[in-house]
Amino acid sequence: MVFKTPITYFLPVRLTSEPDGRVLAHPLPGSGSADFANLLAADGFMELPADQSEFGVGESFRVWETIR
Secondary structure, eight states: OBOOSOOOEEEEEEEEEOTTSOEEEEEOOOSSTTOHHHHHHOSEEEEEOTTOOBOOTTOOOOEEEOOO
């Protein structure tokens, strides 16, 4: 994933737990911030920092879980 504008981005994600104790965040497909159905399916939001423009699989970032 690549972002050209230097802003902090909050990516809607679905969380899964692995047998080894890791929690993985899977980006949800969507049509932007107005895609409310997509937001309802999210377990949280991954915070992607403004000082980075490319993000690869396996990198670690803060995740803000939603309260249900």
